[in-house]
Amino acid sequence: MHKxxxxxxxxxxxxxxxxxxxxxxxFFLIGAKPYHLDTFMQVTxxxxxxxxxxxxxxxxxxxxxxxxxxxxVRSKHQINYTGFIIWELLExxxxxxxxxxxxxxMDNRTMLYMELLPKLFIITFSILVFPYIIIALLAxxxxxxxxxxxxxxxxxxxxxxxxxxEDSTLPFLDDKKSLKLAVTANAILYxxxxxxxxxICYLNNDKLVRFPLRNSMRSIEQxxxxxxxxxxxxxxxxxxxKVRAIQKGQDGLFAELTYAAAPHIPVSVTYSxxxxxxxxxxxx
Numbered sequence: 001m002h003k004x005x006x007x008x009x010x011x012x013x014x015x016x017x018x019x020x021x022x023x024x025x026x027f028f029l030i031g032a033k034p035y036h037l038d039t040f041m042q043v044t045x046x047x048x049x050x051x052x053x054x055x056x057x058x059x060x061x062x063x064x065x066x067x068x069x070x071x072x073v074r075s076k077h078q079i080n081y082t083g084f085i086i087w088e089l090l091e092x093x094x095x096x097x098x099x100x101x102x103x104x105x106m107d108n109r110t111m112l113y114m115e116l117l118p119k120l121f122i123i124t125f126s127i128l129v130f131p132y133i134i135i136a137l138l139a140x141x142x143x144x145x146x147x148x149x150x151x152x153x154x155x156x157x158x159x160x161x162x163x164x165x166e167d168s169t170l171p172f173l174d175d176k177k178s179l180k181l182a183v184t185a186n187a188i189l190y191x192x193x194x195x196x197x198x199x200i201c202y203l204n205n206d207k208l209v210r211f212p213l214r215n216s217m218r219s220i221e222q223x224x225x226x227x228x229x230x231x232x233x234x235x236x237x238x239x240x241x242k243v244r245a246i247q248k249g250q251d252g253l254f255a256e257l258t259y260a261a262a263p264h265i266p267v268s269v270t271y272s273x274x275x276x277x278x279x280x281x282x283x284x
Contacts, residue, residue, distance in 0.1 A: 003078045005143035009071060013139055018063050021131045026056040034123050041103065051106065055099045062098060066091045092128050096121040148177050170223055172200060174214045181211050185227040189257055190265050191237040193217050201262075208261055228282060232267045232275045240282050246275070 007013065029037060029052035030045070043051065070087060073079065079087070100120040104113050170188070172181040187202040198220065200211040213220075221231065228240045232255060243255045246267060253267035255275075267275050 003080050004074075004084050005139065007139040007143040007146065008084070008136075009074065010142075013135060014067050016135055017067055018060060021128065021135075022056040022059040022063070024131060025059060025127045026052050028127055029055065034126055035119065037123065040119070041107070051103065054102055058098045058102060059095050062095045063091065066094070088132060092124055093121065095128075096124040099124065147179070168227055170227060172211075172213050172215075172220065172223075175216070175219070180213055183211075185229065185239070186241065188229055188239045189242050189259055189262050190239060191217075191220070191224065191229065193235040203259065208259065228278070230271075230275055230278055232265060232271050234268065234270075236265050238265045238267075238275070240275075240279050243279060246279055 028034070030049050033048070037048065041048065041051065066087070070079070096117065100113060100117045103120065104111065104116055168185045169182050170185055171179055172183070174180050181200055183200065183202050187204070189201050189203060189208070191201060192199045194212065197212045197214050198217055200213055202209055202211070217231075217235070217237070220237075224230070224237050229237050230240060232238045238255050238257075242257050242259065242262075244258045245256045246253060247256060248254075249264075251266070252269070253272050253276075254264040255267055256264055
């Protein structure tokens with residue numbers, strides 16, 4: 001199960017949980033009067049506003065304690081999505097329990113506490129569920145933007161500052177800009193096009209592995225060219241460090257790789273001069 005991203009625990013997100021949602025709850029209670037709350041409590045508008053203010057204050061205190069406790073737990077253990085959802089449900093239950101206790105005391109205990117609790121829990125849930133979902137969506141969007149920015153920096157770093165290093169770890173992103181594979185340049189033998197995918201063909205424990213990546217040949221050109229993995233054919237890139245020889249066969253030029261089980265990689269006329277020139281420079 002994936003852990004919760006850091007964006008859920010940033011200061012502005014926590015402030016929204018602790019301060020803005022209770023403020024929203026206050027105005028929602030006095031404005032919408034969910035489930036005819038004023039009639040149920042038998043109070044005037046002013047009395048309802050007073051009770052709503054106290055209940056919002058209760059929510060602030062409970063949420064503050066809950067979120068600080070969550071930060072403490074997170075400092076020692078990972079929190080996944082399931083654990084986070086359960087925590088929020090328990091947080092909502094705690095808010096409902098304390099708000100019910102307040103209403104029960106204000107009404108001079110004319111109703112049983114356990115009769116009040118289900119209704120207050122439903123009201124609490126109906127108020128909190130949509131803000132919590134919206135915050136979660138915003139946090140996920142923010143986390144995605146952060147990851148995309150990091151991936152962009154990583155690509156620029158490899159494309160400019162670490163050109164030609166055999167131990168460079170190359171990040172391969174799919175068409176949605178999500179990192180799918182990171183592999184050292186020295187492990188890559190060749191890359192081939194396959195419809196809407198490209199197959200990253202690399203060695204893992206001396207075995208040839210084909211990793212299908214949903215992306216285009218053009219989109220990976222920059223990172224490949226920066227690491228001596230050159231375009232040799234409309235459908236192929238080849239790692240020049242893994243080329244034993246470039247030969248001419250019946251169908252034209254092809255690259256013979258150092259890995260014996262690898263296929264011969266075609267070198268088309270369009271790219272032949274560039275490939276042979278770079279190969280000569282690299283081997284001299």
